[in-house]
Amino acid sequence: MKPDAFEGLQRLAGNRDLLCDFINSFPLPIQVYAPDGMLIAANPAFLSEFRIPHRNLIVGRYNILSDPTLEEYGVLPELYAAFRGQPGRVMGIPAQVHRLKQWFRIPVHEAELYYLDIYGFPLKDEQDKMICLVIVYVTQRKILDRDEIVRAKEYMEEHWQEKFSLEAVAKAALMSTAHFARLFKACTGTTPHDYYIKIKIEKLKEALLDANQSIEQAFSACGLQYHGHYARLFKKETGLSPSEYRRLAQSQVADRAIQQ
Incomplete structure (x- = not known):
């Protein structure tokens, strides 16, 4: 993704309504995390791409900093850096989406392996204090129960x-x-x-x-x-x-x- 995408998000950080409208209308899957790691928003594109029936099944119930599977993917250094305010990305992550669904007792009928490019955009206020972390997902390919x-x-x-x-x-x-x-x-x-x-x-x-x-x-x-x-x-x-x-x-x- 281009650097100006992050700059555009940062400009919207001070206006909650505009930021929410932008995220909800964005065509790529997005999650928004509070500074403590709690998931506070997921846009319609995210729910559609990963086949989550309703946002309430995950929003307010998932803390990314407590997810034990992230260590397996080797992304913890980048994740911690993002929560310290550093934009970053990880490429080609083989995410077993069905495991996350099982964690939340969301019905799973097949294996769901997504290869993802993941971009993290930490948004800050005028005092340089972190407001939230926006994570954008780009699916390169997926395997659904081959x-x-x-x-x-x-x-x-x-x-x-x-x-x-x-x-x-x-x-x-x-x-x-x-x-x-x-x-x-x-x-x-x-x-x-x-x-x-x-x-x-x-x-x-x-x-x-x-x-x-x-x-x-x-x-x-x-x-x-x-x-x-x-x-x-x-x-x-x-x-x-x-x-x-x-x-x-x-x-x-x-x-x-x-x-x-």
């Missing part, structure tokens, strides 16, 4: 009872093993094996609802060993032991039956 990822997910969901094989999943995606593993992680935020395990856990939840089989039998039906690693993994994923999960699920079923 066909390869869809094929891989479908394969794992169909073959979840089989022993995990990265080679087999990559073959189903029509990709080399190494390239597939990198792409899957970039698009979904998780590894193929972790995705496979999550499928197993969901199937195990269903099996635990069957009172006609023991907990150990439920594990066995899902191709898992009850004692050891997978029991601990189940508790890590659900916050409950298998027996606690079964008791809670059964009590909820009983409560619904009584209410009916």
Whole structure:
């Protein structure tokens, strides 16, 4: 973006109404942050580009200085500099937008990987005190649940009872093993094996609802060993032991039956 864009924004900084009108009518996605890092505005172009249903889902609820994912992208030095009043930019950032949506419990139906150029414009008042930080996003390209990822997910969901094989999943995606593993992680935020395990856990939840089989039998039906690693993994994923999960699920079923 041209330097005069920043100069134009700075000239508007003293007039809140004009600044808001400019940001809301700007064709590129914009976010505005308070000096403490809290998101205070997002323009219609931002909501449209990143498919956010309503600004209230993120505005006032997100503090960019507390976002743990930014360290992964290596942009913290530039971010801190911007909040100290220095204009800056970072180029080609692979942002996993679906992870941010999941953080705010916004429904996510596909992986959303955006490659972004990001420009930061700190606006100051006449006393050189920072008013806000305006961030402009330019999308270079985006990957929305690529066909390869869809094929891989479908394969794992169909073959979840089989022993995990990265080679087999990559073959189903029509990709080399190494390239597939990198792409899957970039698009979904998780590894193929972790995705496979999550499928197993969901199937195990269903099996635990069957009172006609023991907990150990439920594990066995899902191709898992009850004692050891997978029991601990189940508790890590659900916050409950298998027996606690079964008791809670059964009590909820009983409560619904009584209410009916």
